[in-house]
Amino acid sequence: MTLSPARTRARVDIESILEGLGADVIHVPVIQPADAFLDTAGEQLRRRIFLTASEDGETLCLRPEFTIPVCLIHIARRAATPARYGYAGTVFRQRRMGANEFGQAGIEDLGDTDHARADARSLADALAFMAQAAPDAELAVMLGDQAVFEAVMEALGLPQAWRARLLHMFGDRTRLDAALSELAAPRVAANLPPQVEALLAVGDEAALAELVETELAVAGLAAAGGRSAAEIAARLVARKRLADVRLDAGARDALAGFLDLECPLSEAPARLSTFAARHGIDIARALADFSARIEALAALGVDAATIRYRAAFGRPLDYYSGLVFEVFAGGGELPVIGGGRYDRLLSMLGAANPVPGVGFSVWLDRLAGMEAQP
DSSP, rough: OOOOOTTTOOEEEEHHHHHHTOOOEEEOSEEEEEEEHHHHOOHHHHHOOOEEETTTEEEEEEESSSHHHHHHHHHHOOOSSSSEEEEEEEEEOOOSSSEEEEEEEEEEEEEEOHHHHHHHHHHHHHHHHHHHHTTOOOOEEEEEEEHHHHHHHHTTOOOOOHHHHHHHTTTTTHHHHHHHHHHOOOOOOOOOOHHHHHHHHHOHHHHHHHHHHHHHHEEEHOGGGGGOHHHHHHHHHHHHHHHHOOOOHHHHHHHHHHHHHHEGGGGGHHHHHHHHHTTTTOOOHHHHHHHHHHHHHHTTTOOOOEEETTOOOOOOOOTOSSSEEEEEEETTTSSSSSEEOOOOOOOOOOOOOTOOOEEEEEHHHHHHHHOOOO
C-alpha cells in the first residue's frame, strides 16, 4: 500500500516500512464476523460499525479495525509465538466528520512474555514508522498505563465491581470524576417497588428473579432487552452493591490526586513513588513494571523525557489492559498513531491459552493530510 496524497513530498510504501520493522505483513479480509467486535471492543465501536448478514444468518460487518482480525488470524493458524504481524488497508466506521472509510496500517506483537521489552518496541516502532513516513514532522507522545490505575484502586481497597466500572471509564476524565463523586455522596434512593427493595436489601437474587418473572408474565411482557428474569435480577443486585459502596474522603482524594498526575515520563516513577508513600499504599509491582518499560525504551534509544505521562490517559477501546499511547504530529489535535497492550483480548476471542499482545495503528488519512500541508 502506498501513501500518496496530492501534494506529498514523497510517495511512501507503507508495507515496506512495516517489513523493515520486522513485521510479517498479512492480508486481512474486509468482511469480518461482527460478534468478535460486538463482544470485545466496547460500546463506542459497537455504535460505529457497518453490519450485514450472511445467507445463513451470521452477523457480519465491514472491517472496522485491524487488531481483532489479526488476532483471529493468529488463533486460526495456531501460530507459534512470539509473532509480529503488519497490516495496511481500509477500515470502515461511521464518523460524524470525514469519510466513513479510511486507511490504517500497523503492527501487532503477539506472545512476547517480556512485557517491558514488547511495550518499548511497540512505541519505538511507532516512532520509527513516523521517522520514515513523515521525516520532517514534529512529534508529541502521550502515554498512560491502565495497569497502574488498577493497582492504585486495588491498593485503596475498592471493591472489584467498582474497580471494573472505573476501568471501563479509564481515559474519560469527565465520567471518572462523576463516578468518584457518586462514590463519595450519600445514596439516592432508587424508585423501586417495596417488594424489590426488600429482596435487594437481603440480596435474595433467586426470589428477585422469581418476582421479576411473575410480574412480566402478569403484564404480558417479554424480558426487557432480551434478558431473562434471572439476568435482570442479577443486574439489579449488582447495581445495589455498587450503590451501597462508599469511599472515604481520603481514598477519594487519593484517586483524584492520582488522576491529576502529569509530567515527563522520565519523572513519572519518582512522582508515582512519592504519591504512593503520601497515601500509604503499595503499588511497588506496578511501579517496577512501569520503570522497566522506561529502561527498555532507553535501550532502544527513546528518550523518556520527550514523552508526556498522564495518569488519567486512556484510549476508547475496552480491550486495553496496560500501556496506552498516542503520537501526535505537526501540532495536530488528533493522534496520527495510537496503540497499547491488550493481554486479555486473545483469550476473549477464543485462544486456547493466554497470549499477551501489544500493538499500534496509524491513521493514514491523517498522515496523508499532514504531509499534504504546504
